[in-house]
Amino acid sequence: MTSSKPGTVTSSEPPTVAAGRRAPARKGKGGRGNPYPYLFYVPAGIVYTVVFLVPTVMAFYFSMTRWTLFDSTFVGLENFTDFFAEQNLRIGFQNTLIYAVTTSALKVVLGMALGVVLTSRLKMRGLLRSVVFFPVLVSTVAVGITFSVLLKPDTGLVNKALALVGISGPDWLGDANTALLSVALVDVWKGVGLATVIYIAGMMSIPRDYYQAVAVDGGSSWHRFRYVTLPLSWPATNSVIILSFIGGLRSFDLIWTMTRGGPGFTSDVIASIIYKQYQAGFFGLSTAGNVILFVVVTALVVPLTRFLSAREVSA
Amino acid sequence: MRALRRSGLELVAVVLAVVIFVVPFSFMVLTAVKDEVQSAELDFGWPTSWPVVQNLIEVIEARDYVLLRAFLNSTILTVAAVALLVVFCSMAGFVLQRRAGRMRSVVNFLVLSGLIIPPAIVPTIWVLQTLGLFKTLPGLILVEVAFHMSYSVLLYRAFVSAVPRELDEAAMIDGCTGFKLFFKVIFPLLRPVTITVILTTSVAVFNDFVNPLYFLPGDENATVQLTLYNFQSQYSTQWNLLFMDIVLITIPPLLAFIFFNRKIVSGMTAGAVKG
Numbered sequence: 001m002t003s004s005k006p007g008t009v010t011s012s013e014p015p016t017v018a019a020g021r022r023a024p025a026r027k028g029k030g031g032r033g034n035p036y037p038y039l040f041y042v043p044a045g046i047v048y049t050v051v052f053l054v055p056t057v058m059a060f061y062f063s064m065t066r067w068t069l070f071d072s073t074f075v076g077l078e079n080f081t082d083f084f085a086e087q088n089l090r091i092g093f094q095n096t097l098i099y100a101v102t103t104s105a106l107k108v109v110l111g112m113a114l115g116v117v118l119t120s121r122l123k124m125r126g127l128l129r130s131v132v133f134f135p136v137l138v139s140t141v142a143v144g145i146t147f148s149v150l151l152k153p154d155t156g157l158v159n160k161a162l163a164l165v166g167i168s169g170p171d172w173l174g175d176a177n178t179a180l181l182s183v184a185l186v187d188v189w190k191g192v193g194l195a196t197v198i199y200i201a202g203m204m205s206i207p208r209d210y211y212q213a214v215a216v217d218g219g220s221s222w223h224r225f226r227y228v229t230l231p232l233s234w235p236a237t238n239s240v241i242i243l244s245f246i247g248g249l250r251s252f253d254l255i256w257t258m259t260r261g262g263p264g265f266t267s268d269v270i271a272s273i274i275y276k277q278y279q280a281g282f283f284g285l286s287t288a289g290n291v292i293l294f295v296v297v298t299a300l301v302v303p304l305t306r307f308l309s310a311r312e313v314s315a
Numbered sequence: 316m317r318a319l320r321r322s323g324l325e326l327v328a329v330v331l332a333v334v335i336f337v338v339p340f341s342f343m344v345l346t347a348v349k350d351e352v353q354s355a356e357l358d359f360g361w362p363t364s365w366p367v368v369q370n371l372i373e374v375i376e377a378r379d380y381v382l383l384r385a386f387l388n389s390t391i392l393t394v395a396a397v398a399l400l401v402v403f404c405s406m407a408g409f410v411l412q413r414r415a416g417r418m419r420s421v422v423n424f425l426v427l428s429g430l431i432i433p434p435a436i437v438p439t440i441w442v443l444q445t446l447g448l449f450k451t452l453p454g455l456i457l458v459e460v461a462f463h464m465s466y467s468v469l470l471y472r473a474f475v476s477a478v479p480r481e482l483d484e485a486a487m488i489d490g491c492t493g494f495k496l497f498f499k500v501i502f503p504l505l506r507p508v509t510i511t512v513i514l515t516t517s518v519a520v521f522n523d524f525v526n527p528l529y530f531l532p533g534d535e536n537a538t539v540q541l542t543l544y545n546f547q548s549q550y551s552t553q554w555n556l557l558f559m560d561i562v563l564i565t566i567p568p569l570l571a572f573i574f575f576n577r578k579i580v581s582g583m584t585a586g587a588v589k590g
Contacts, residue, residue, distance in 0.1 A: 035483065035492040036414040041422065044403040044464060048425065051461035052434060055442050059435035069441055122325055130576060131336045137568040137579070139522040141543050142561045146339055149346075149554070155357045157342065189335070194583060201584040250433045253524045257544065274436060278529070283437045290435045301431055 056294070063288040072284070079288035088265040089273055089289075096269040096296065099184050099255075100248030106188045107244045108237060111195025115236075116229060118196065119203045129200070133193035140190065144257030147186045148173060173259050176266040183258050183267060187251065195240045202236030203229060238308045245304065249297050270296070343565070347558040354555035370559045377546075381534060382560065385542040392452060392527075392538060393520045396459040400467050400516055401509055403460065408471025409497055413483070429465030436529055443530065455531045459520050467512050470585060474508035475501070511582035514575050518568050539564050 063079055065072035083089045118129050135143065150157045151172040159169035172182040210228045219227070252271035255261065261268035261276065268276075270293045277286035338359075346354050347370065349362045375382050411422050439458065440449055448454030478501060486500045502509075524540040531538065537545070546560050572579065 033493060034414065035487055035496055036410045037493050038410065038414075038418060039493070040406040040410040040497070041418075044407040044468070047399075047403065047457055047461050048429065048464055050442060050446075051439060051457050052429060052464075053425075055435045055438035056432060058438045058441070062438055062441070067437075069437075069444060117328055122328065124325070124329055128329065128332050130572075131332050133576075133580060134340075134569075134572060135336065136583070137518050137522075137572050138565055139524070139540055139543070139568070141524050141540050141547075142343075142565055143339075145543070145547055145557065145561060146343055149357055150339060150342065152357065157338075157357075157359060160358070189339075197580045198584050201581075246431060257524075257547070271433075275528075278437055287435060287437045290433065290437070293433050294435070297431060297433055 059287050059290050059294070062284060063291040065284045067284040067287070068281075069283060075284070079285045080292070082285060083288055083292060088268070091265055092261075092268040092270050092273040092289075093292070093296075095180055095267060096249055096271075096293075099180060099187075099251065099269055100245050102181065102184045103187045103191070103248040103251075104241055104244035106184075107192055107195040108240050110188065110192050111199050111240055112230075112233070112237070114192065114196040115199030115203055115233070116225065119200055129197070132196050135190045136193040138190070140253040141257050143186065143190050144254050147189075148258045151182060174263055176263050179259050179263060179267040180255075183255050186258065187248070187254050190254070191244060191247070195244065198240055198243075199233060199236045202233040206232045234311065238311075241308060242301065242305060246297065246301055249293070249300070343558050343561050346554055347562045349555050351553055351555055354558070355552065357554060366555075370555050371563075374556050374559045374563065377556070378534070378549075381537065381542055382539070382563070384535075385537050385539045388452060388536055389521055389538045389540075392456055392459065393517050395456045396463070396520050397513055397517045399456070399460045400463055401512055404464060404467035404512070405471050405502060405505055405509065406497065408468045409475050409501060411468065412472045412475040413480075426465045426468050429462075430469075434462060440529065450531060450533060450536075452531065452536055455527060458526050458530050459523065462526065463516050463519060467516060470508055470512055470582065471505065473585065474505055478504055510575075511578055511585070514571060514579050515582045518571055518579070521567060 062072060064074060064076055066075050067073075084093075114132060118125055118132070122128065151159075153159060153169075153171035153174060156169075156172075158172070162169040170178050173179050206228065210232065211224055214224050214228060217223075250271060251269065252275065255267060255269055255272055256275065259267045261272045270289055274286050274289040274293070277283075277289060342359060345359065345362060346357070348365055348367045350364050350366050353360070353363055407422070411419060411426075443449040443454045443458075446454075448457065482500060482504075483496060486496050491500060522540065523538075524544065527538040527541050528544070531541075534545075543560055543564055546557055
């Protein structure tokens with residue numbers, strides 16, 4: 001049941017990615033073996049099957065057990081009911097969605113804005129592109145530690161800067177109301193560079209003629225953006241949304257290094273709960289978290305991909 | 316007037332970018348070179364003394380040279396995982412692009428699943444445990460290979476489609492098929508995409524925190540990201556050392572970025588658009 005869901009992705013994908021030529025596979029000399037042997041799949045296939053596929057399938061069984069790695073007792077859906085019955089665990093479910101939606105929305109908006117700025121005739125364009133992109137390559141742990149220092153309530157640079165203009169900033173990471181969003185903003189800071197370069201690549205491939213046509217009609221720069229750049233960079237928007245949405249749903253390292261899910265459980269996401277339950281030795285519950293994450297990701301991403309690619313065709 | 320407005324806008328954009336993106340990095344470097352007392356203020360002040368070398372030595376000597384071992388482990392992990400990824404994924408991407416059939420749709424489906432599905436952590440530990448690979452570097456290498464496979468296969472498949480089939484046919488007339496065809500004729504032609512795969516996956520593997528945390532816990536074979544994470548609790552008063560560690564760990568990706576900026580960016584955007 002679950003494996004049929006990702007299948008819809010494949011069926012919507014082939015037009016873009018798998019448009020290989022249909023030439024029949026030819027026999028090698030003397031008809032012995034195919035020149036493109038399936039043997040080539042074997043090394044990758046073994047690693048993928050053993051380390052990824054088997055655990056993914058087994059997760060469905062182990063999520064219904066009380067489990068110590070060495071022996072497991074079947075308990076049915078108990079882990080799942082526990083997961084949703086406990087307030088601390090349910091909040092992770094909500095937070096995951098909030099986090100994924102916030103980060104991907106901001107990455108789309110800011111990435112597009114930066115893309116427009118950085119494809120215009122700025123003199124320092126090259127430098128700016130590098131500056132915006134570099135955080136993508138920096139380790140998440142390093143970014144997390146640095147920003148938890150910058151966001152400290154009294155001594156942190158952010159609040160000191162805010163104090164200069166007369167705003168007293170909150171305890172960003174220590175306040176239950178701001179912790180998750182603060183981490184989300186740092187996530188955007190780190191990831192917006194990737195969204196920006198995707199937009200730049202998309203905008204550079206828009207034919208100049210369209211802009212000339214707008215200029216001939218006397219359109220302003222707003223018109224250029226609204227009627228040319230925005231609709232024609234839809235494929236870029238599409239990939240930015242999908243990428244950052246998947247990333248947002250799965251994200252763990254930044255949240256873990258900045259708040260460890262705290263204060264209390266207020267910034268926990270599914271991935272951090274999986275880790276906490278694993279640490280506590282509740283392997284079955286941890287795996288149930290994994291199955292829930294799997295279901296959330298496929299149930300949201302697969303329809304989203306279909307919806308977005310349908311729009312792409314009509315746009 | 317327009318030119319003036321334009322340069323005004325330009326200035327605003329540059330200043331904003333500098334404040335938002337450069338200040339955090341300057342803060343890292345500044346804190347790393349301060350002495351212990353001043354670094355504890357955690358402000359943006361200019362260092363009063365510059366114990367750069369001393370900080371460096373202290374970080375490296377900390378906890379019995381754990382950082383050096385971590386760098387060694389991270390290097391082995393990255394090199395081995397990337398080497399395996401290049402060989403395995405180029406082969407798979409080649410056949411996947413060239414050979415039509417039912418197998419192709421199955422493999423395509425698996426590749427896309429690998430992009431979307433979050434790995435099941437504890438069951439993976441269970442499998443590695445059964446194989447005797449849990450808490451070992453080879454185990455973590457296999458994990459990194461498996462988790463970065465889909466992306467690499469997609470890049471290779473896309474690039475192979477730009478290699479003309481006539482080439483295969485010419486090679487086949489000379490009697491090259493299978494392994495000979497691929498490694499003698501095709502693989503050398505895939506050099507550009509191989510470089511892209513090497514760069515993007517090595518940055519990803521080197522920076523990976525989650526998988527070492529789960530699959531390679533313990534101090535004796537920690538990776539650099541894990542030592543940084545552990546230093547965070549250990550050095551809660553010695554900020555200069557913590558940030559020196561951050562700076563050291565940021566150097567490898569910085570070098571990759573300085574020398575191969577274009578390659579990395581094109582690889583990541585291609586991966587995004589194709590995936």
